[in-house]
Amino acid sequence: MATQSANTSDFIKSLGRMYGLYTGGFLAFIILLAVLEQVGVPNKVLGYLFVFFTLAVYAIIGIATRTAQVSEYYVAGRRVPAFYNGMATGADWMSAASFVGMAGSLFLFGYDGLAWVLGWTGGFVLVSILVGPYLRKFGAYTVPDFMSFRFGGNFTRFLAVIVLVCCSFTYVTAQVFGTGLIASRFLGMDFTVAVYVGLAGILVCSMLGGMRAVTWTQIAQYIVLIIAYLTPIVILSTKKYGIPIPELTYGLAIQDITAREQEMLRTGLASAAALKPHIEPFINYSPLNFFGIIFCMMVGTASLPHILMRYFTTPSVREARQSVAWSLLFIFLLYFSAPAYAAFSKLEVYTNIIGRDLTSIRPWLFTWGELGLIQICGKNAASLDAVVAACKAIAGHPGVVRLQDFVINTDVIVLSTPEIAGLPYVISGLVAAGGLAAALSTADGLLLAIANALSHDIYYKMLDPNAPTVRRLLVARILLVVVAVCAAYTASTRPSDILAMVGWAFSLAMAGNFPALVMGIWWKRATSAGAVCGIVAGFGLCLFYLVTTRYFPGMGVKYFGMTSLLNPVTGAPIVDVAKAMALPNAMESWPTLAHPMANKVGWFNLNNINCGLLGMPLGFLVIYVVSLMTRAPSAEMQAYVDEIRKPRGQTVLQEKS
Amino acid sequence: MQQKSSDEVHWKRTTNLMLAHLFVWFIFGYVVHMFVVPLNKIIIPVLGFPLGFYMAAQGSLIVFVVMLFLFARQQDRIDREHGVAEDE
Numbered sequence: 001m002a003t004q005s006a007n008t009s010d011f012i013k014s015l016g017r018m019y020g021l022y023t024g025g026f027l028a029f030i031i032l033l034a035v036l037e038q039v040g041v042p043n044k045v046l047g048y049l050f051v052f053f054t055l056a057v058y059a060i061i062g063i064a065t066r067t068a069q070v071s072e073y074y075v076a077g078r079r080v081p082a083f084y085n086g087m088a089t090g091a092d093w094m095s096a097a098s099f100v101g102m103a104g105s106l107f108l109f110g111y112d113g114l115a116w117v118l119g120w121t122g123g124f125v126l127v128s129i130l131v132g133p134y135l136r137k138f139g140a141y142t143v144p145d146f147m148s149f150r151f152g153g154n155f156t157r158f159l160a161v162i163v164l165v166c167c168s169f170t171y172v173t174a175q176v177f178g179t180g181l182i183a184s185r186f187l188g189m190d191f192t193v194a195v196y197v198g199l200a201g202i203l204v205c206s207m208l209g210g211m212r213a214v215t216w217t218q219i220a221q222y223i224v225l226i227i228a229y230l231t232p233i234v235i236l237s238t239k240k241y242g243i244p245i246p247e248l249t250y251g252l253a254i255q256d257i258t259a260r261e262q263e264m265l266r267t268g269l270a271s272a273a274a275l276k277p278h279i280e281p282f283i284n285y286s287p288l289n290f291f292g293i294i295f296c297m298m299v300g301t302a303s304l305p306h307i308l309m310r311y312f313t314t315p316s317v318r319e320a321r322q323s324v325a326w327s328l329l330f331i332f333l334l335y336f337s338a339p340a341y342a343a344f345s346k347l348e349v350y351t352n353i354i355g356r357d358l359t360s361i362r363p364w365l366f367t368w369g370e371l372g373l374i375q376i377c378g379k380n381a382a383s384l385d386a387v388v389a390a391c392k393a394i395a396g397h398p399g400v401v402r403l404q405d406f407v408i409n410t411d412v413i414v415l416s417t418p419e420i421a422g423l424p425y426v427i428s429g430l431v432a433a434g435g436l437a438a439a440l441s442t443a444d445g446l447l448l449a450i451a452n453a454l455s456h457d458i459y460y461k462m463l464d465p466n467a468p469t470v471r472r473l474l475v476a477r478i479l480l481v482v483v484a485v486c487a488a489y490t491a492s493t494r495p496s497d498i499l500a501m502v503g504w505a506f507s508l509a510m511a512g513n514f515p516a517l518v519m520g521i522w523w524k525r526a527t528s529a530g531a532v533c534g535i536v537a538g539f540g541l542c543l544f545y546l547v548t549t550r551y552f553p554g555m556g557v558k559y560f561g562m563t564s565l566l567n568p569v570t571g572a573p574i575v576d577v578a579k580a581m582a583l584p585n586a587m588e589s590w591p592t593l594a595h596p597m598a599n600k601v602g603w604f605n606l607n608n609i610n611c612g613l614l615g616m617p618l619g620f621l622v623i624y625v626v627s628l629m630t631r632a633p634s635a636e637m638q639a640y641v642d643e644i645r646k647p648r649g650q651t652v653l654q655e656k657s
Numbered sequence: 658m659q660q661k662s663s664d665e666v667h668w669k670r671t672t673n674l675m676l677a678h679l680f681v682w683f684i685f686g687y688v689v690h691m692f693v694v695p696l697n698k699i700i701i702p703v704l705g706f707p708l709g710f711y712m713a714a715q716g717s718l719i720v721f722v723v724m725l726f727l728f729a730r731q732q733d734r735i736d737r738e739h740g741v742a743e744d745e
Contacts, residue, residue, distance in 0.1 A: 111693070114713040121718050122686045128725055129675050133732075247715065251706035279710045281693045291687055298686065316743045318733055325725035332722050339714045522672075645668055646741040 012081060019084075022057075023223050029053060030227075034426045043425045047186045050429040051436060054224055058440065059204040061217045066208035070469055073210030073476065074141040074452060075312045080215055082319040086326025088215045089310045091222035091441035093120075093331055095171075096178025097502055099225060099438035102335070104410025106342035110278040112285045113342070115293040117335050121328060122294070123301025128324035131302050132311040134521045134644050136320040139651025140312060142449075143305040143513065144457045149653060150520040150637070151531040154462050159535050161453045163512030164305045166543075168446045169487065170501035171306075175443035176202070176491040179436060185371070185415070186432040192492045198440070199488040206444045207477050210452075211313060214444045221437040222330065228434020229334050229414075236344055236421040250340040253347045254279060260350045269355050270403035278346060285607070286568040292610035293503075299616060300506025303513035306442075306449035317647035345413045348420050354403050358388050361401070364419040373409040376401060447487070451480035500599075503609040504546055511542035511615025519623050521645075524638045530627030538619025545602070545611040553597035554580075554587040562601040575600040667739035674735065678728055685717040 033046055071077055080088065098120070106113035140146045143164060148157030179198030184191045205217040237246035240253075257278050264270040276283055282290060301307060310327075314320045352362065361376075361384065368374045369381030377397070379390035391397045391405065415435070418427040455476035460467055467475070515534050519526040548556040556562035557577055564573035580586060580596045588595070599608060606613065632638075643652050689696075689712050696709030706714075736742035 111710055111713065114710075118686060118690070118713055118717060122682060122721050125678065125682045125686075125721055125724060125728075128728055129678050248704055251701065251704040251711070254707070254710065255700075255705045279697060279707050281697075281709070287691075291690075294686060294690075318729070318736075318743055321729040321732060322726075325722070325729050328725055329722050332718050336715050336718055642664065645671070646664070647736050647743050648741045 012079065015081070015084060019219060019223065022220060023227075026224060026227065030426065030430060033429065034424060037424055037426050043429075044188065046425060046429050047432065050433045051183065051187060054433045054437065055201045057220060058201065058217045061220055062205035062207075062209055062213045065213040065216050067210065067212050068470075068473065070472060072212045073473055074456065075309075076210075076212040076215045078313055079315050080313040082314060082322035083326050084219055085215070085310060085314050085319075085323040086328075087222045087330055088218035089307065089323070089327035090330035090334075091218040091225065091437070092310055092445035093307060093327070093442070094225065094334055094438050095175055095442035095502070096182070096435060096439035097174065098334065098338075099229065099435045100178065100182075100411050100414050103338045103341035103345070104413040106339050107346055107408075107413045108410050109284045110276060111281045112283065112290060114339070115285060115290050116297065117338065119294040119297025120301065121331060121335055123298035124324050124328040124331070126298060126302035127307065127311070128321055131517050131521065132308060132324055133317045133320045133647070135308060135517075136311050136314060137317045137647055137651060138644050139653040141309075141456050142452050143308055143517075144453055145461075145653065146520070147516060147531070148457070148461070150641075151516070151526075151528040152637075153528060156528060156532055156535075157457055157461065159532065159539075160513070160516075161457050163509065163535065163539055164453045165450055167304065167505040167509040167512070168306060168450050169483075171505045172443050172446035172450065172483075173487045173490045173495070174502045175439045175446065176487050177494070178439040179443065180491060181411075182432055182435045182439065186429070191494075195488050195492045198436075198443075199484055201436075201440055202443045202447065203481065203484055205440070206448050207480055210473075210476065211309075211448060214448055215313060218441045218444065221441040225434040225437040225441075226330070226333055228430045228437070230337060231430060232417045232421060232423060232427055233337060233340050233344060235423060235427070236417065237340070239421065240344070246340040246344070247336050250343040253340075253343040257343065257347050257350060260347070264350065264354060264403060267355075268398075268402075269400070274402075274404035278343070283569050286566065286605060288605060289568075289607045289610060292606065292613050296507050296510055296610050296612040297503075299514050300510040300612065303509040303517065304506070305453070305509070305513070306445040309449060309452075310445070341414055341417060345417060345420060349406070349408070350403075353406060354401055356401050358391055358399055358401065359384065361387060364416065367419075368409075368412050368416060373412045375407040377405045443487075447480055447484055450483050451476055454479045454483070500609070504611070507542055507546070507609060507612030507615070508539065510612035511619055512539035514616055515619035515623050519620070519627075521641070523627075524641045525627055525632055526623055527627045527630045527633055529630045530623040530625075533626045534619045534623030537622040538615040540615075541618050542611040542615030545614055546608050549600075549602050549608040550598055551595075553595055553599075553601045556601055557581060557597070558587070560603075562603055564597075565600055565602055565607065566605050577601065663739050664741070667735065667741055670735045670739075671732065674728070674731055678724060681720070681724060685712075685720045689717065 033049060037046055067073055102116060105116060135146055138146055144157045144160035147160040148154060176195055176198060180191050180195035183189055183194035183198055187194070189197065206214050233246040234244045237249045238244045241249040243249050261275060261277055265272065265275060285293065311320045311323060314323050365374055365381055366383055372380045374381045376387045377390035377394055379386060381387050415431060418431060455472065459475050460472050512535055515538055516531045520531065548560065549562065564575045564577045566572065567574050575597055577597065583596070602608060640652050643649065693709035693713070696712065697707040699708040701708060701711060733742060
């Protein structure tokens, strides 16, 4: 025993040196590739080297940290120091959507896009003060573990597993989708093949070593993704303003953007309808929806099982709290840089593309145009001739690119910044490796959350409580592979809603988990019946609102009094409900993805991404009322709640090993 | 008896700390951004950001990070003073 703990502390002490070496090695690798590029190695080879080198490193870490112990598999032996757990959480948290998508949303929505930046950071405050450290003290392996213990019984456990699977599965599918997208774009692989290659990368990290392996790979992935995200804009900022801190210099870019917006309006390069001023608030989201998104994303953060379970791995409650602070610091590094990406690209587009003569468009644009990601005059900007031809077809076109002629897919913003800045290809490869790291690390965390809930909560706790350790871990691994293959299959069918579903996951988690978690910790009087009713009511209402507005809008209008959402600027309805209801397919639903009213109707002008705003208050209310109507929890249970509130002492739940 | 009342005080202080932080969180997560239009009229000198935009893009985020490190320390102090902190 003594030798083992000595080994452990040696291992922890050497972490700094190991990851320091790793970071140095990665930087050296980038420099090596830069040299290779200069001597004429083709871009495609560089892309492959980047992707396979990083994947190989993750695989080596995953295999080296494999484990056959239950507590290592589920909670990394509870000895991950706060600082490193913060880094791992950062990678767990930041997905392909954060890495690739966020800067794009900010480009498109300007100020209104900041709702996502605020929502995806402020939630950690709730994690730390309301939920995380208490769950750590409780000593759970999974979130349903806590629900079942506090609200007695396997039915609550089962409900919690349903909530967990609902919000995590769509999320993991989106990550696998993101992996496929990046791999296919930078390696030129077929999308479906790329999805399964990404899947293999995910599995080698998580299957053998569970939480333990995922933790140490996520730290490695964080280092790659943050270097990849910051490098291009640091270079860009230095080139443009002479200061390598883009987060400070982009204020000037915003001033230039605003000035340029006025100029474009004056000179007729932009119509007032096409121009959305960058710093003007509430023109894409109404104030209700803007603040609703912030609130749902924040509360969702504090309810997502794959985030909460990261704080089960720290050595103490104290370190769990410190770890949340470190997590947010590491996440902050990326999130406060995203608006800089948006501002620099927007300035580039406004000054060097809009207003240019059609014949002098810069060539970097055509590589994205070929993929259909940039359109000019309504056609893919695949080549100069294509652009000229498309614009000629528009009557009275002045021969220069106008704002309303130009459409860019938001994913391009981050991926094309190196080209916009005229940087060597090695930087583009770096960005691809970073995006891949972001998608893989989040997918690992989510897969583990789902597989753990199924193996630990359903199999071990509900089906076979006497299962020996070996069989429990075997079942966990098999389920992990099964869930992963399901996710990859779903992703390979390219479901159209996949990115929207990530936002929905937050609202679902918020409505299903948050009230029960918070009341379970902060209110001793909360009873089992209260929790069961609260979860069913809150989660049910949220799911109902989502499914109805997205897939059955006709029924929503006819039976549930839903009306069209309103345009945030003019206040006019965005869809003519009367006309749409008169169509023959008005009541058709699920398979008809192109329903004219889909996502465009609702109650109180509330966007369906904010459905948690309906479900969560109902959940709290129901738990409160039903708890007061039922008998108070036993004195024993109340004593357990007291125990959870005090960091000192044994965990409440003891795992027999 | 003494033990019990110390635990009660501990929980009361913990609750107050929670409420204080939630209050700051609410101010910087929501209230500040309700005044974005007037705040945007103020331009931060040298850097050139409109203040309302800056608060949503960076200001509030910095507050959240600082808050969390502060909270970890404050809660730990409360735990120690009531003898319920973990051993190092």
